[in-house]
Amino acid sequence: MSSYFSLQLKKVIKHNLTIISLVILLLISFGLLYMKSAQLTATGSLKGDAQGQIAVKREALKADRQALKRYSPHGKSYKATEKDIKQIEKELKKDQTFVDNINHNYWKRVYEIKLKREQKGKLTDLSSDEKDGHKSIILRLKYLIVHPMPYESDSAVTGIQFLLDLNANYWPVLFSLVMIFILTYLFTGSYKNGLDISSVLPINRFQSTLTNNIVGLSVVSFIFLLLNLLVFGGAASIFGTGRSDYPYIIHHLVSGHLVPGIVPTAKLLPQAVILQLLNFIFMVLFVQLIAKIFHNQLPTLLVSLLLLLGGHFVTIFIIPLEKIAQWLPGTYLGVLNIVSNQTAYTMNNSAINFSNGVFTLILSSILLLLLVLLIDRLTTVTHRNGRLA
Amino acid sequence: MLIVQNLSLKTRQPILHDFSYQFAPGQFYQIAAENGSGKTSFLRAVTDLIPVSSGKVLLDGKPYAKNKRKLFFFESNEWFNVNLTSLDYLKFVKKQWHSNVDLNQELDLLGVREYVKVPIKKYSLGMKQKLIVAMYLVSGAEYYLMDEITNGLDEESRAILYKRLNDEVVQRNKCIILTSHYSSEIKVNNLHRLVLQKQMMHEVDQ
Incomplete structure (x- = not known):
């Protein structure tokens, strides 16, 4: 046989x-x-998204600074744009820190920031499947905060x-x-x-x-x-x-x-x-x-x-x-x-x-x-x- | 003894009617018939490859299914898996039939040794037929059922083959049943000629 x-x-x-x-x-x-x-680095990925945001905000910042030159320093538009610039700079700094954390493998901090952002999202318009999908992402981030390790879900x-x-x-x-x-x-x-x-x-x-x-x-x-x-x-x-x-x-x-x-x-x-x-x-x-x-x-x-x-x-x-x-x-x-x-x-x-x-x-x-x-x-x-x- | 009792065989058309015969060890049987008259079907029926209409075949007192190791039948080179080599088949046959035949010796008879490790898909018809012959000899079985075994073999190889088959019959007491068109060139001892004609098979004088 x-x-x-x-x-x-x-x-x-x-x-x-x-x-x-x-x-x-x-x-x-x-x-x-x-x-x-x-x-891996395309939009939708953890790092790609943040880098995309940084690029968009830098463009907005540039446009705002250009606009600032055209406005009178005492006008309402000037003050509003100035406020805008400060807000964008603040967010840009956050995004940059997020990317730096990824680059330096500070994964716990990355996931904590990501979790906060995900939890801010509005769920009212989502279908039940989408809500479950969102819940899965939250659960995954919570797990990753407790067990920090490189992100593999991109x-x-x-x-x-x-x-x-x-x-x-x-x-x-x-x-x-x-x-x-x-x-x-x-x-x-x-x-x-x-x-x-x-x-x-x-x-x-x-x-x-x-x-x-x-x-x-x-x-x-x-x-x-x-x-x-x-x-x-x-x-x-x-x-x-x-x-x-x-x-x-x-x-x-x-x-x-x-x-x-x-x-x-x-x-x-x-x-x-x-x-x-x-x-x-x-x-x-x-x-x-x-x-x-x-x-x-x-x-x-x-x-x-x-x-x-x-x-x-x-x-x-x-x-x-x-x-x-x-x-x-x-x-x-x-x-x-x-x-x-x-x-x-x-x-x-x-x-x-x-x-x-x-x-x-x-x-x-x-x-x-x-x-x-x-x-x-x-x-x-x-x-x-x-x-x- | 291979005993065939009242064997009737029908495929698309009637092949054989009420055939009884005893094929004895130490004897050589040649079955001659026109093309398509059912020689191959008879060999298939003996080996249970196709059902028979009626009758019985006993191999040393037992049905073929219970005594398969005593008989070797390899119908044609179409049965080969062309990706395998001669060595694959010969080793397989030797082990399956529990043979103690010296494989090395059989490789030299018809020159199979030269291409023993070459895949069969690269063989000519003659090379394939020589391998089939080697497989029969390596099996060490007591009964050989050979269907047009000399197809594709040159004259010299056919002469070597018949000489060897004669030795198998005379010295090793084998029973060989062979279908062949070349009736005149079979020069072996203990030869019996059977003719299959109009669904009847009977022995004829040489």
Whole structure:
């Protein structure tokens, strides 16, 4: 059985598809990193905003000083402009201090100032989602005041933040898409003209199915780890590793409602890893089942893509399904959004959580495994019955 | 002994009707038939690749599924994964069939050693066929089911192959069932010729 495992593994490793897939995913990832790095000092970032304010105020100051020359020193306009200039100079000084604090890594002071500014903002015109978003920012700043550390929320470029961003927003679909291609190749490789040629090997169908599952799971997990490692290494070597205790915005259930909260990033990882592994097991079994039904590469690929990725998006297009989304395995494709309850918050369904994810994915995987074994059994019986008929 | 009892076979059209025969160790069997008459389907049926309409096949008293290690069948070079190398396949076969055949020795028979680490996608038809031959020999199985094994092999290689297959039959007591168009060039001991015609298969005099 180990030699069969080794042969199946070689089939995947030696195929150009695997290398091309890895390269494509890396190119996309580093392309995103490049785009995100451009946002670092842009408007909207902590430092960029302050610097923008300084530039605007300097222009205003210049204009006011020019205007002052035109006015009579005893006139009302002169006095008003003079007052304006003093106010702008005061604010400019504050902004400059804010930027200096950032430059000198006086993060506690930075966050205290930022918190005061955020708390001054008017919330009356905001929607409830926007209010929750604002509350999250306040919570994050409060956490950062207690645990001062460099700001990483401008743009996810540090090793850890970039990895989280990719895993939350891009890879659930992109990585699954690529893995479906590889798994389809692996599982349909033993079918030639519709015949399962692996049946002439001196191993039984159960062993062959089990080995293929393990190979599929190993390949997907290995590529995922390798990709994470390379992306993390790349981002960390340019922008630093980032902090594993940096606050991550979550939603938690309080009196039946999901409200914003904050946890250190590292706290989310164990649950995310468990759910990710279960997702991989589900995906491997699913593609294998489809391969056993169709015995052909193209239909297997199309049906797997349609059902696996379609299953992920179905709740977006068929809104009523949000109510039962917790029982659909496709809901749990983006594991970080599950463990942070972001998906539950977006779908307004608090039952979409880690526990239900584990339950749904395990149950679905068991069902898929039983179906795969049933097909194996039926194939064997068909041949045997044909012989006895 | 490979015993076929009342085997009937039908794919898109009837292939074989009520065929019974005993393929014995130490014997060489050549199955001859026109193209498309079902030689390959017969080999597939023996190895459970396709269901049969009726009948039974026993390999040393057991169904094939329970005695797979005794028989080796690799239908054609289309079965290869072209990204792998000869060495990948030969090592795999040796381990899977629990063979104690010396792999190094078999690499030299038809010259597979020269390209043993080259991916199969770079092989010519002849090179692929030589690899298939090497896989049969490395398997150490007691029964070889060979489908048009000499396709793409030059005259010299065919002569070496038949000499070696003769040794396998005579010295190692193997049972070889081979389908081939080139009936006249098979010069081996213990040869039996079977003809598949109009859904009937029967042994003919040489």
